[in-house]
Amino acid sequence: MNVSYLAHVSGLVQGVYFRASSQQMAIEYGLSGYAHNLADGEVEVLLCGEEENVDKMLDWLNTGPPQAKVIAVKTKKVPWQQYNHFSIG
Template sequence: MERHTVLARITGRVQGVAFRAWTEHRARGLGLDGWVKNEADGSVTALIAGPTETVATMLEALHRGPDLARVDTVATEMAEDPGDTGFAILR
């Protein structure tokens, strides 16, 4: 099974709406590795690693976000695989 790793920057109304907790819950449920954190500019950044199809599923979910969020963009770039680290919220 091929692993894929992306760094995603999510913009819109994504802070103060439980976006990080929702992302962590989704990612752990899918068995993905990585992290999610708030940025000073109001965006959220997430490093997502795992099987290619599962990462694609998570990216689709990030385009929707939790109920109170409004996602404007999800910009992605290839990133280095963090390995088998689990998924965490960074402060």
Template sequence: MERKFVVVTGIVQGVGFRFSAQREAERLGVTGRVRNRNDGSVEVAVQGTAQRVADMLRWLRTGPESANVRSFEVTDVVPVDDETQFSITG
């Protein structure tokens, strides 16, 4: 089990990024959260098996069709075992 913290910048707010991320996370079977930040970026925490997290990170690099991702920063985080879903928190 691994967990990553991601900050995505570009045109990522107002384009359905959070809802699309939640849908993709559910499809991939990963847990975590996604939220908009005040600076216009999107923050994502994703947890699951190494392969599923890698698949989610690959999706986050481009996001939904309406998004335009300019930068993508990933940080390793200690896993949280009690998450049961991927949620939109803000």
């Protein structure tokens, strides 16, 4: 079943390749969506795809890449959204 989740990741998550690493992982899991920096220092991540793979990616977000220091990940299920790829911005 396809699902979409929106996550807000806080901590040391900007300037540590969090978005690029998120894109690599999302591609490995066959997910679409995006990862964007927010003005408050968080990273917003939209994940769209098979529920099992979205769950794996949500787990990964709790750690992120080695340089990151994730403090919290707030997630919410959102209506299904169709994206053709995973973008960063």
